[in-house]
Amino acid sequence: MNANDRGRLQTAEAPFDNDKLLRRRRKVEHLQAVRALGDNPLSTTWLEWVTLIPNCVPEMSWSEVSLETELCGIRLQSPVIINAMTGGAEQAYDVNRRLALAAKRHGLAMAVGSETAALRDPDVRRTYEVVRETYPEGVLIGNVGMGSGPAAARFAVDLINAQLLQIHFNAAQELFMAEGDRDFRGALDALRAVADSVDVPVIAKEVGQGVAAMEAERFVEAGVGAIDVGGRGGTNFVAIEAWRRGLSLAEDWQQWGISTAAAVCEVVDAVAGRADVVASGGIRTGHDVAKAMALGASAVGIAGSLLRLLDHPDGDSALDSYLEELHWTLRALLVLTGSRNWEELRSRPLVISGPLRDWLTARGRTDFLTRRTVGS
């Protein structure tokens, strides 16, 4: 959406008289809504339909386990990425600083929220720059919206000296946003132009409604290095936008989207070897992370739950305890499946059942189903 459109869409419900203030207010309301709403209560990730098979003869030592992974050729110490959340409002400065400190303490990659705000509003640039200042050695990921061109993309990379760039595809959110975009033409051409012009790998990303195999193919043809599936089961931006407008959301809208597990399976099956896959949307526990990695993800993104942890009275140490336990669980699950690393975990079969199995069968992904459940 261009600035003029956004200006036109401002109505009596928006007390501010310009685009800059409206955007800042939206950023704050997103933080408030995620705190108020929690995860989508009416749908899950379907990772509960994936079962890792224990190995009662692990024949390996805890000390041999490595959590390292590679995303677009970049080595990550942990598969966990703090996914795109914020920037662009004064309150976002401290949230980003505290998230960056946690990322630094635990060796995580971190994405910032959409940097479009900083492009148009120089006053808020520091709310993003603080992440690089706090975590100079970190793998950082820039973020802009679909339809952004090469200039905006380069700006987003340069602002935080990012090693990767996410382009978010969030059509459902835009439609539910009173001031949101209504015209999505040209987004794939813009993605292609960005991928051609920035010198870091590009990640196409959903924000909670999931990526299907066909669109994954189109993203790969446009030149992305990875796809973040942003599936259903965690933060639900349709609900967030409804909350901002004081609307109650119908149940079928709360269930709209492709579950995270289904999206990971079909996107991995569609693009494996041509692009990496990031699992996100409702990833909360070490078991979720391990299952997503076993299905073929190269990394996982976690967002809303980290923000809610920061709200605890002693939020920074709550976040530390959570991340420590998560990493301990990942090591334990690798040992208990007899896997020294993610590649070895992926070579072990697992069980896929229930609606996830039905989904993959209905989608013609039976080779994937057989390969992963019987072993390759």
Ligand SMILES: Cc1cc2nc3c(=O)[nH]c(=O)nc-3n(C[C@H](O)[C@H](O)[C@H](O)COP(=O)(O)O)c2cc1C
């Ligand atoms: C407060 C908040 C703001 C977000 N802002 C962005 C954003 O600017 N750009 C983006 O790509 N995703 C954004 N997201 C989406 C997350 O990156 C992620 O895809 C989504 O929340 C699903 O993950 P979760 O269930 O772990 O929260 C935001 C999420 C939250 C919680």
